[in-house]
Amino acid sequence: MSVVKTRFAPSPTGYLHIGGARTALFAWLHAKSQNGECLLRIEDTDKERSKDEFTKEIIESFKWLGVEFDEEVVFQSNNANRYKEIIDQLLDQGLAYVCKGEDPEIDKQCRDKNLSRDENTVVRFKMPEKGITVYEDIVKGQIQVENDRLDDFIIERSDGSATYNLCVVVDDLDSKITHVIRGDDHVNNTFKQINVLKALNKEVPTYGHVPMILGEDGKRLSKRHGALGVREYESLGILPEALKNYLLRLGWSLGDDEIFTGEDMKKSFQSGILNKSPATFSMDKLLWFNKYYLDQMSVDQLIEALSSKEFDGSQYSKTILHTIRDRCSTLNEFSINAGYFFKDPKNYDEALIIKYCKKDSFEHLSLLREKFEELKNWEQIYIKEVIEKVIAHFEIGFGKIGLPLRLALTATVNSPSIDLVCQLLGRDITLNRIEKFLTMIKDLKTDQ
């Protein structure tokens, strides 16, 4: 049995966006789930638009995602001679012809003229004029087209370079690709490529065309539409496993299952089904996957993944991590949600102060601060007792003092239990922040 071999073949004219990443994932899984190989080929025959930096970016993106390709990266720009060889062969056998490169219909008159090549001519492939071209697509089923709908397409430009549809065929042949898994924007090219293969008397590989991803507005995902590059998700604090899992489930399914780790994917891919229709991207669901994978990580793994100054692996940072992890669904949210544990809040939102601090707040907090100072055991349960006593003393609800206190300590109105926050912050910092806050709201007292 021959080895399954697939490839992903981007052109380096931009960074790797999630649509491409998903297509690559499918091609890769198709091979890996059958102990096959998958290689990366950079289609850089368009010298104008191809950039080395994009090639690097693409390779880095896959590294981050955990999609590893086999063999060495193939560059089409290295194969110019090979393409020329095939074009010559086609010409020799009368399967292609030289023409002026005008309208296909006009050029067609040169089919049997045997013109000689120069810097003003192009080479066109002779498409069969009758019959139909049919193939069995592993995701879309049988697809066919009448041959008379197909133009004789250009395979060699006037500058002597080969075009996409020729290069693809030659490279796939030379690399012994068995399954061509690619985006469905290539279905129409497939008919051209199959006919070249037939002319060359070569075996036609199996094709599978996966649908595209649409942006959240339902329109085609494009760079202008916020089609973020794979690396941008990294900088948003998305885990590679989460993005991979999300991308897999976008268009592929195995019953009602949602969670697939790297190993699960390889095991299950062949049993699932690929959808035929385009799918709409959803950040919400990606975030849900991200939260799921974040929840699975140990504190140590999180510290490692965060690699931040604050979460340095000290006992304190681990404790903080533990208490805030439920409220974080991206890596980035950890430092956002933990800021006040590491340094004093700088900017207090005036609107919040006005909203939650009434004229009595100064008096309430002052007494609370006094009682805190006298407290012997600085632990959550005792801190809570103190707060309750103060509340009882003033005969007020918890919110009357809890919110201002939370504001004083964290500069926000959402945080873990306020008594816990006090304990973690320590007595000194707690007292200091209340003190500072008191001077801030002092004027407020007289104003109202």
Next chain:
RNA sequence: GGCCCGUUCGUCUAGUGGUUAGGACAUCUGGUUUUCAUCCAGGCAACAGGAGUUCGAUUCUCCUACGGGCUACCA
């Protein structure tokens, strides 16, 4: 315009010639939480439309509508 492909809750999807059409995300309502988030319980919500085939169609066929792709000396 021509050609190719597609269409199940708002979104990702499961599924079947006879089902209360299932799950997940989002949303809503309760519970837990002195706040927020988490968590738990529950609710709302879909077979694009029209013909046919059939005892019966969401499922099979055709038409229409809508969506996407291609239609380059780009890939």
